[in-house]
Amino acid sequence: MLGKTAAGLFWMFRYLERSENTARLLDAGFRLALTRSTAAENEWVSVMTSAGIKQAFIEKYERFDTTHVIDFLLRDQSNPSSVMSMIQSARDNARLLRTALTRELWEVTNECWLTLKELLARPIRERELPLALSTIQQQNALLGGTLHGTMMRNEIFDFARLGTFLERADSTARILDVKYYLLLPSVSLVGSSLDNVQWETILRSVSAQRAYHRLHQGDIHPKGIADFLILDRRMPRSLTFCYLKIVDNLTYLAKDYGVRHPCFEQAERVLARLMDRSIDDIVESGLHEFIQEFIRDNNALGVQIEKDYRFYG
């Protein structure tokens, strides 16, 4: 497989994952803004921080006003992390590597781009937002389903999945990074309604509120959330889950190619750090430091994969 093709796949699926995450963050933030308008501005600041685009937003707008936030996150072509920019980039990549995709997957990608281009041609008003977000989620789900239903489980699939899980791990970690203080025992006022809403928002931004409540019979507490998002191997957006997948895919590649590259050891090290610790250990030795270290390692792994599989040279 061409190095360029591997790069294209990796980034196509990073972009798609990021667009989905952006939509999810917006959904969670919007819910909070609706229920507690006083907290809205703060919430938008953390959404922008989680998405890594706070600076870009501030340069363009004076206030974190819901209308502007929606526009910036969904449609703004000058924001490289807006849903539209992401879909555009994903589709550009898909065009570049058409020959590696099944016809079905290419068509779904193209159709997703056509659908969202139409959907996001005009500003989305607040009352249209829920429907718009659900369209975005549906399009992404179609893509995911088509990937799983039609693609061979080979190197092409591995690079696509690596992109997805690296991006997803980054996204979950960033949400934790922005909200970690809410999950610390010292600051948390268990039972206060503010925190309850904040916690719900965290769960909502990783589509996990239902699953969490099922596990904990509705008892919501910060350490449980941190455990769920970091260590739970059943939860598809947890850091551990992502790294189990990343190590799997790197293992398949290593077997296919008959070479174990440095990125393999790197991923295993990250996974080991997640596996041999309890949430108490992590909180005790510093939740924030842990998350920041994770974000750094995750980035470094991306760079190493690029190098080992000759994405660019």
Added chain:
Amino acid sequence: MADLKNFFDEMFGTGERRRESYRDYHQWLESQDTAWLHRKSAEAETVFRRIGITFSVYGEEEANERLIPFDVVPRIISTREWSRLVRGIQQRVQAINAFLHDIYHRQEILRAGRIPVESITENDAFLPQMIGVSPPGNVYTHIVGVDIVRTGEDEFHVLEDNARTPSGVSYMLENREIMLQMFPELFARINVQAVGDYPKNLMRSLGACAPRSCKDTPVIAVLTPGIYNSAYFEHAFLAGQMGAELVEGHDLRVVNGRIAMRTTQGYTPIDVIYRRVDDDYLDPLNFNPQSLLGVPGIFDVYRAGGVTIANAPGTGIADDKAIYSYMPEIIEFYTGEKARLNNVPTWRCSEPDALHYVLDNLSELVVKEVHGSGGYGMLVGPAATNKELAAFRNKLKATPANYIAQPTLSLSTAPILTKEGLESRHVDLRAFVLVSPDGIRTTPGGLTRVALQKASLVVNSSQGGGTKDTWVLEE
């Protein structure tokens, strides 16, 4: 319905009686509801858009991807008509390859005085670097797209021999695919020759031209200028259908005297490159030094027999519009036979008498740039305003050698589905030919291009033309 009555119509000939080749189709068509056909037509457009069969138009914004309009009424060619065309096409393609070999070796045709020496030596399409180079199997034009127009029941003319990097074959294949999807019952009623083998044949044909040093299954790659090229869809499509890699210049480099592509596991050598990059951009070390699309040193590897480039560099000298006018002589010189397919009479404006005639009759002629393609920079006299004619007259006087002129042909028409029902529009046909040491193969079908505007003669997709599925009937 035949409102362009003075022209030969593919379905109705010169009268109201439908021609034999359209009998079964016409019968079917008569029993169809027009509204339903329109729905089918809209359906086809949706499918094409979803598949992303788009092209970008040069000079427009990069984001502007356009669909080539597709007409659901097929153009039908009888077995007899087709075999006649094929004999003419293959004779021509054979002559073109003999001509290219000659012109880059002994130049017998110049010594014999059959075409003027300056037509070669002063031609930008002549590539001196190719002198003495013999491509594997002596094949220069692995892929040719011959443009044919019809002016009467038995009158066919070759308009252009596209011997560089002809495009359009993906539309031929996708048009058939969509027709099969939308009108399966038609194909059950009418025996239409299949075109779907083209990618497999292309693959075989290219493989048969692998360098002599290649002992295993040849590794084939399609070289594209990239996603912003107007024909990118086709490059990706063909690579996908052949199971070949789709590469850009920056994926390739010279490694140990071979051309190799950068893969996730290091550099892998390639044997045959089906390039969709023009000669000039192929190799910045040997040709245009500004080119970022090519591979530095690829031409040296090619000359040393380390890789096959299809089509060979320098084939442009055979389809140059000035050389085109000598095709009857060229065919006779190399095959010993008269040309089976006519040329369109052509005035070479470099010749004073011809220029004089062209300037006097400009409003009745079609004038083309010698090196132009895709309908860019051409003048259709009868459709031009006085102002346009005057401007073109000045261009002609300034650089006459840049132009050739041809009579405005009475291109045949074929019915298309319009809002007002069936109407006649002018059509041409691009036939796709594969050349390998094992022989010349013409795909039974091709791309029928249609001028969608009433009475327009310009069929190029870049100028608002559309396409039709093209059926060659099985006997």
